[in-house]
Amino acid sequence: MKLVTIAILLTIPFISLISQNKENKLIVLDRLAYEDSVKKIPSKELINLGKKIPNIVLDIKYATPNNFTKQVIYKEAKAFARKPVAEALDSAQKEFLKHGYSIKVFDAYRPYTATVKFFEIIGDTRYVASPKTGSRHNKGCAIDLTLMDLKTKKELSMPTEYDSFRKEAWAEAPVSDSEILKNRTILIQVLTNHGFRVNKTEWWHFDFVGCAGFEVLDIPFEELE
Template identity: 30%
Template structure:
């Protein structure tokens, strides 16, 4: 048996889709009829801190793909226990200041990343371009780094999030087919979001989304820095190209990529 085949067989027995830095390639999906399961180190964020708001965009059609993404069976945030504890620490700090965290995405199965890759290669599908990448040609999404074949989200310690001023007002649901607005337009013109104004919407494929972009000033810049400094203290590091993207510095699984579905049934009992 080859090394890659042995790794694939091992991942099936473990109930996981595993990708390691050693092989650099994903193992096969779990055997037919056997969905991968999360290891004991994963939890539902709502169990660790029910005060953190959740708006799981990839469970809905309101995302750059324009449809629910593969692997999102329930609109919930799954993360490693260490990540949940760190988010809870940050949340306590935000609550004292009159804010709450809101997560857009947490653990992301490899099958969801694969969905992104298939979509990015289909240059004819630009149904959500007007909102999420109005100034970027779709054939440059790989080259410009907006889409990749692997994501740190699949390791369970990365989250996409923002902050909301309390008391939080509800955000209306997206209606498929409704007119789209540039994600970098003024907040009053963008799709409504109950979060603070950070200069762009979530998942805005634009250099304005770079955390320290000098064009972002005033209240928008202050909001980004409030998010960043508080999460830094809680043990997270920011991806400079995305103001919303944070990874726990001491990741539980720094070299492992999972593929269990986003569902409570995926969690250990």
């Protein structure tokens, strides 16, 4: 074999390795990089949902040990989302209020560090996002939520509890109880009308549809305000 041929053959694996690294590299913005990005594109701002949306209720499970990790992940019980996501949620809330309901948020923007921690605990990308890609929560583009009754202040009955890994949690899983079916239907319908898409395997998880260009962020809540 000629020397040139050998040299080419030896180079090929290195070339493919380099391009793979380039494609797979996840960009994670810290606070300064995020602030810079907001200066250039103001719609990237993370909005405090508790302040922006009237009557919204926060029940931030990861700020308590009452979540699937059994650990306190967040230091503060707050919820943030990118500006267009917060605005869409605000308009959905206006519609829910007309029905006598209010949005109750379990989780919204999630710092990338938390996603890494979830993966360390669960270690299975069927149930938690891979740290290689991050999740839409990390981009401030996904909300976990349910509805509560404004009069009774109680959560509406839904097919499962939050963060259930059961098949009944799937958004289109059959429901025999007509009340539960009605509750899940109004939740999904109103949010869909306002630009969200329900996750196939989690009735409580909604992705905002217009999220292109929003980066994965790693800023703890206490650094956001």
